[in-house]
Amino acid sequence: MTDTTPTHLKGQGSAWEVFRIFLRLGLTSFGGPIAHLGYFRTEAVERRKWLDEQEYxxxxxxxxxxxxxxxxxxGFAIGMHRAGALGALAxxxxxxxxxxxxxxxxAYGAALFTGPVxxxxxxxxxxxxxxxxAQAVLGMARNLTPDKQRASIAAVAAAAALLIPGAFGQITAIALGAIAGYLLCRKSSGATGGVLHFPVKRRVGITSLVIFMTLLLGLPLVVAATGSSSLAVFDAFYRAGALVFGGGHVVLPLLQAGVVDTGWVSDQQFLAGYGVAQAVPGPLFTFAAYLGAISDVGPGGVLGAGVALAAVFLPGFLLLVGVLPFWNVLRQRAWSQAVMSGANAAVVGILAAALYQPVFSTAVTGQGPFALGLVCFVLLIAWKLPPWMxxxxxAAGGVVLALLT
Structure with a gap:
């Protein structure tokens, strides 16, 4: 049944509602940024109809x-769409x-995830x-690659993301998809979903962009002038968050350069925290909290964790708020819709590439893991179990396989 509620009315919600839903996601969303997009899609698009497939x-x-x-x-944008600035914060x-x-x-010494279990x-x-x-790729492909043009764009994007290493491959794939959409999808790209409701005025967006650039360029100068160790920590993590595309594991080399190469954190400590970060739900960027807590420079402890965490997330949110006020104008133009159709198809290809590498290739290492993956997929697709189940x-299946082997 098609949801006919106007998009602007879908945006009327409470910050508490957003908080409850995202808290559950924060406690159960394992698997990294690509998996998170699948969780978000299930909650915001399929279950609650806050956004339609195209908007998402x-x-x-x-x-x-x-x-x-x-x-x-x-997630930040979904919260803002639903309940404004408080919803984004929630x-x-x-x-x-x-x-x-x-x-x-x-960081304070808890020994987690050790031994066979x-x-x-x-x-x-x-x-x-x-x-x-796999569920996310299947669902998005049905809606975003319905014709041969967009299916072909997705296939080329997947190849580009796999053959060109790092975040540059993803950016290249999206750029090629946008160009191909402009050339091939003008007829197939109908009107996009209703205008998204983001209560961000243009002057706020411009201010956010100015703050982003001021901090990026000015923090190193202030650190050099004052010698403040706390500002040095903030600068290192802010720079890592500002210069990484795609998030997730891509940020790790930048964090390593910021805290290991400078001698703030040992290589052994860094790798131990990285291992735990892969096993916890929520964003991998919270690895910064661990690094800030154990860093030999800056306040350390809980305060150091808070400084590092705020710094690594801040630039991405400033950029997002800066761009949102101008986005609806662009996305309603005919040429922009074609470009977005191609870029959306490329996103499907990138998700498919990520499904193979690193998600499938690192997780499915034998017959047992493959069988367990099939069971989980059927439980999601056929049995419609919630992701946390x-x-x-x-997790239980992984422990059983480890004990059997």
Missing amino acids: ADLVTLCQFLPGPASSQV AFLAFTVPSAVIMVVF GEGLLNGLKIVAVAIV VVVVG
């Missing part, structure tokens, strides 16, 4: 273009705080991510 894909495309934690930016805090707390606890649990969570990403099944 447009958000994903926009956030992939911008530097910062892409999945957290999508979505961010609810989705981020659970994993940040776990990372800070680990811990390793099996970690492997089971990775297998769950395979099923979740599938997470429990996958």
Whole structure:
């Protein structure tokens, strides 16, 4: 049954409603940024109809273009669409705080995910991510690649993302998809969904962009002039968040350069925290909380974790708020709709590429993991179980496989 509620009315909600839903996601969303997009799509598009498929894909495309934690930016935008600025803040805090707390606890010495049981649990969570990403690819492909032009764009985008390493491959794929959409999809790209409701005025957007650039260029100068260790920590994590496209694992080399190469954190500490970060729900960017807590420079502890966490997320959110006021004007133009159709198809291809590498290739390492992945996929697709239940099944299955082997 088609939802005929006008989009502007869909935007009327409460911050508490957003907080409750995203808190559950923050406690159960395992699998990294690509899997998070699948969780968000299930809640905001399929279950609650806050956005339609086209609107959600447009958000994903926009956030992939911008530097910062892409999945957290999508969640932030969904919260803003539903309940304004408080909704955006509620979505961010609810989705981020659970994993940040776990990372800070680990920084204080909690021994998590060790031994066969811990390793099996970690492997089971990775297998769950395979099923979740596969569900997202299947659902988005049905809606966003309905003809041969867009299906071909998705296939080429997947090849580009697989053959060109790193975030550059993803950006190249989206750029090629946008160009191909402009050339091939003018007839097939009908009107997009209703105008998204983002209560951000143009002057606020411009101010956000100015703040973003001022901090990016000015923080190193202030640190050099004052010698403040706390500002040095803020600058290092802000720069990492400002210069990474796609978020997730892409940020790790930048964080390593900021805290390991400078001697703030040892390589052993960095790798231990990275292992735990893969096993917790929520955004991988909360790895910054662990690094800020154990850093030899800056306040350290809980305060250091808060400084690092705020700094790594801030630039991506400033950019998103800066762009949103101008987005609806662009997306309603005929040429812009064609470009967006091609870019959306490219996003499907990128998700398909990510399903293979690294999600499938790192999680499915034998017959047992493959069988468990199939079980999780069937539970999601055929049995329609909520993702958190599938997470429990996958985690338990991973422990069983580890004990059997």
